[in-house]
Amino acid sequence: MTDTYTVLWDMSRSNLDEPFRGGLESVTPGGASTARVQRTELTKREVRDLSRAPEVAAVAPVMPTNLIAPVSNDEAGVEAAAEPAPGGVAWGIEAVGAVASQRDGSGVVPAILDTGIDASHPAFTGVTLDQVDFSGSGNGDRQGHGTHCAGTVFGRDVDGTRIGVARGVSHALIGKVLGDDGSGDSDMLFRGIQWAAQSGAQVISMSLGFDFPGLVQRLVQQGFPVDLATSRALEAYRANLRMFDTLMRLLAAQIDFTGGTVVAAASGNESKRKVNPDYEIGVSLPAAADGVLSVGALGRSPNGLVIAPFSNTFPQVAGPGVEVLSAKAGGGLVAFNGTSMATPHAAGIATLWWQDVTASPLPSTSTTVTARMLAACDLSQLALDVDVADRGMGLVQAPAQQLP
Template sequence: MDRKYIVLRDKSFTVLQEPFGGGAAALDHGDIPSEPRVETADLTKREVRDLARDPEVKAIAAAIPTDLIRPVSDSEAGAVVSATAAAGSTWGVSAVGADLSTRTGAGVTVAVLDTGIDASHPAFAGVTLKEADFSGSGTGDVQGHGTHCAGTIFGRDVEGTRIGVAPGVTTALIGKVLGNDGSGDSEMLFHGIQWAVQEGAQVISMSLGFDFPGLVKALVGQGWPVELATSEALEAYRANLRMFDALMQLIRSNAPFTKGTLVIAAAGNESKRQINPDFEIGVSLPAAAEGVVSIGALGQGANGLSIAPFSNTFPQISAPGVGVISAKAGGGLVSFNGTSMATPHVAGVAALWWEDVAASSLPVNAQTVTARLLANADITALAPGVDVADRGVGLVRAP
């Protein structure tokens, strides 16, 4: 039975015929940039095995469902916020120190891979938005999720309220990798990442996850027994993790030629600490992939910032993710909760650090920016007793 597969190739990998009929010798040139190419094909299992022998092929994975990491509800989340009520800077912008930083993200190109964007929102006035649709549903943002995330990264002030961490960003890449219903698949995501890297993104922000339960449900709907469906879904999940690892390695290997790309992703909202402190889930894909900076969510408390009960454990760094006010699709402002909201705070701060590193004597590349981002995290603003496993190195801070 044919199934949709994603194939990751490195086109810089060449096979040269050895002289005197000695066979082929595969040469992976370390002195030239890698050329990652994401392809899609309907293949049988036998064709997958045959294709895996191709030295250009770095990974093969069945396409699996993806979904936006949906905002977590409370009595206030999802509420439309007036500019008067939110006057000044949002608490998240202030918490990460962006309102006091001399950096604005000027000269940095940021990519948001999400549900699209409401390009007509006043928060994005003056920003050159390059949009690409990988979902098949057209550009624009029906869900409002991508608009909210983009607003936190580089949104301009809305009626006197500062919502953007890096309002000096003037070029943004908007890859719509989730459709109008908020869902997609890993094919869309991998194509979106490839596009963003090719377009020169220095920072990529992703507030989405892989829908493992959805894949199991789909297989059961096709007649698979539950046990087999779960095993098959697990293998597909593992294959997509290996593909992410391979793609991130190719991106990192290009750092000497392109300065690299810093990829940031939400840890996920599956934990349920409000029910039982032990109900914690580890960071999910794509944040769990090697080379991706994973983000946990913090909320305000009487004794300092604490980890949000929904935030998955073992992130690398944390940021404001509860009661986050940002741009609302259709106009105005809205408050959301989630690691989806924490992630764009870190993406915005990463843009500030990229600008800061560019003005210094340090090597200007994604590795340096990542090191500065993580090394300057703060734990003094956190409430006593916040577990390092839940918050990573601490609260992200602007230069």
């Protein structure tokens, strides 16, 4: 019996098999080009044998993925539809300090791995969009999620309203790793990350999650007993977490050659604090992987910004995630709620920090960008009773001014 697996190859460990080399391994100083992602059908014995190959960094069963769907206004604790802040600026853009910052993301390349993009939307006028479809459903965004996220990262003003954090971005990568119904799988995602990193992405934004319950349900429908289906799904989840950790280590190992990539992911919308304040779910995959910047969601209240009731706990940072106004597929604007909306705020801020660090005497690496970004997080706008476990380092903030 065979199953579908993703194999992560580390080609820097490949033996060249040339005469007189004495078994030395080649090391390719080309960044993420040393990583290769392959989808294949394998038996259990073949998995065991393949995992012993020196070039194989990780093997994991293919798991379903889904966009982290926006939650309803009721679940988010919102009573009325979102409106732009005074002056025609979406409230989140103001909160993260993008309006006051002298940085606009010029010269930095972000990547959005999501449901694609509506490239004809006025929010993306003047931006060169490199689109690759990994889902098999064709380029473009028939779902709307990816367009909304991209609008927050680098969208231009729409009908006089500012929606984008990094409006100076002129080149962006759009990897469609979720189909038109919002679903995909882990192999699509891993191939999307590999492509984005190899294509020069300095920031990757992912507002999606691994569908553990969906995999259990699919196995049960195939005739597996519930306990066996749960065990198989847990094995797959664990293997994919290790795959993610390994891929992130491969990317980090290439920082000296490429500068590296800041990878941000949504913490998830599974918590239900409106039902019970203790109903808190931990950060989910891929946000739970080592080296990934996990992002929780904040909303407004009379006492300051508070954790959104749906936002999963233990993120590293937080961003505006309630009543977020951004680009609507097909034209215009729409407000969504979710950690999916908080993540592009963080990705946009990382884009501004890349520009700031590049113009400074500091090393132009993702490590420097992440360190500066974490150090700049703001607590002053948060309500006093916000738990550190729910907001991490705090609200992401743009560089306040240009360095000399």
